[in-house]
Amino acid sequence: MMILELFWIFFKIGLFSFGGGYAMIPLIQNEIVSRGWLTAEGFANIVGIAEMTPGPIAINMATFVGYKTIGVFGSVGATLGVALPSILLILLVSKVFFTYQKHPLKKGLFYGMRPVIVGLILSAAYFIAETSLFIVKPGEWSGHYLANIDWVSVGIALLTVLGMRKLKLHPILLLGIGGAVRIGFKLLGL
Amino acid sequence: MKEKRILRTLFWTFFKIGGFTFGGGYAMIPLIEREVVDTHHWVSREEILDILAVAQSLPGAIAINSSTLIGYKMAGKTGALISTLGMILPSFLIILLIATVFSAFQENEWVRTAFVGIRAAVVGLIAIAGYNMFKAAVKDMIGVGILVATLILLFLLDVHPILLLIGGAGFGILLYSLFPEKRRGS
Numbered sequence: 223m224m225i226l227e228l229f230w231i232f233f234k235i236g237l238f239s240f241g242g243g244y245a246m247i248p249l250i251q252n253e254i255v256s257r258g259w260l261t262a263e264g265f266a267n268i269v270g271i272a273e274m275t276p277g278p279i280a281i282n283m284a285t286f287v288g289y290k291t292i293g294v295f296g297s298v299g300a301t302l303g304v305a306l307p308s309i310l311l312i313l314l315v316s317k318v319f320f321t322y323q324k325h326p327l328k329k330g331l332f333y334g335m336r337p338v339i340v341g342l343i344l345s346a347a348y349f350i351a352e353t354s355l356f357i358v359k360p361g362e363w364s365g366h367y368l369a370n371i372d373w374v375s376v377g378i379a380l381l382t383v384l385g386m387r388k389l390k391l392h393p394i395l396l397l398g399i400g401g402a403v404r405i406g407f408k409l410l411g412l
Numbered sequence: 413m414k415e416k417r418i419l420r421t422l423f424w425t426f427f428k429i430g431g432f433t434f435g436g437g438y439a440m441i442p443l444i445e446r447e448v449v450d451t452h453h454w455v456s457r458e459e460i461l462d463i464l465a466v467a468q469s470l471p472g473a474i475a476i477n478s479s480t481l482i483g484y485k486m487a488g489k490t491g492a493l494i495s496t497l498g499m500i501l502p503s504f505l506i507i508l509l510i511a512t513v514f515s516a517f518q519e520n521e522w523v524r525t526a527f528v529g530i531r532a533a534v535v536g537l538i539a540i541a542g543y544n545m546f547k548a549a550v551k552d553m554i555g556v557g558i559l560v561a562t563l564i565l566l567f568l569l570d571v572h573p574i575l576l577l578i579g580g581a582g583f584g585i586l587l588y589s590l591f592p593e594k595r596r597g598s
Contacts, residue, residue, distance in 0.1 A: 238574045240577070247538065252572065266534060270527065272507075277475070277502055278476060280476070281499075282507050285504050286511050289508060289512075305473070308473065308480055311472075319469070326588055327589065330586075331584050332581075333555075333588065334585065336580075340549050342573050344542045344563070376532070382533040383536045383540055386540045396533050397533045400531075401526035404529025408522075
């Protein structure tokens with residue numbers, strides 16, 4: 223029965239995610255991690271891999287999350303679930319979308335919804351930072367939170383932001399650099 | 413026969429785009445445009461702009477919306493399904509392969525170490541995505557208000573993200589219905 227649940231969860235995610243793959247991250251986080259089907263760290267790894275492989279990020283994440291929760295059948299269920307709302311909407315009502323593409327109330331809808339999407343993406347960054355920029359998991363901090371910060375990881379995150387904004391480097395290259403820097407530190411014994 | 417050939421071409425076109433584009437749906441937009449308009453002359457340049465605009469305003473993955481819309485236009489329901497299958501299949505197979513390999517190596521010390529760094533970089537990438545979206549989406553103080561309200565409801569009151577999306581959309585529609593003069597501003 224878990225496969226039906228997984229299908230239904232990703233169906234909901236496909237139906238309510240606007241603005242591409244990143245906007246899906248908080249929804250998957252909310253549904254899958256909170257059920258305990260994946261750890262926050264495991265999910266953060268999947269986001270990294272989904273970014274580094276070709277294809278739609280949404281499909282990459284759905285296939286991987288499905289595989290991690292119940293194997294190949296999970297992949298099929300999650301991927302079908304996330305794609306089906308799009309297919310059904312287009313087959314049944316795409317004419318409506320073309321007719322109302324320039325309708326003023328559609329503008330109003332996005333005017334109100336897009337700041338919410340920004341908030342959701344920022345919350346995704348926060349949740350992934352919580353498991354990625356600290357030495358131990360959030361619940362296991364000892365002492366002041368500053369003592370638990372992983373400064374190398376914070377450096378990599380800042381480097382990634384600079385690399386994207388200033389040098390316009392490709393995200394895959396930056397993810398690769400992140401991994402390489404970390405391995406470099408380990409080789410140096412730090 | 414002709415029908416069959418179109419379906420085959422649709423499938424391989426989207427299979428190629430899905431299998432070789434890194435960076436998700438947004439990165440695919442110029443490729444889809446080139447294949448559909450310049451290579452195959454399926455739709456005009458004007459029409460593709462319309463299609464891609466609708467693809468971005470529908471819920472779900474932009475890549476899936478684009479392939480379904482174009483397939484539907486070219487060859488009806490079968491075309492929509494075949495095109496979308498072409499778009500999904502490379503991702504699905506590549507990820508299954510990686511997932512199997514990754515599961516075998518994820519306990520390896522070096523793989524773990526690399527992923528500590530990759531996760532840190534992911535934080536940076538998502539923060540940038542949030543910032544870019546902020547610049548495009550939040551145009552005035554009302555937008556800032558919606559954003560702040562979203563963060564409060566999400567972090568302090570644990571409201572479900574889907575409810576927040578519906579709430580934001582409803583608020584926007586209400587605002588535009590009550591104050592139609594706002595429409596000119598944006």
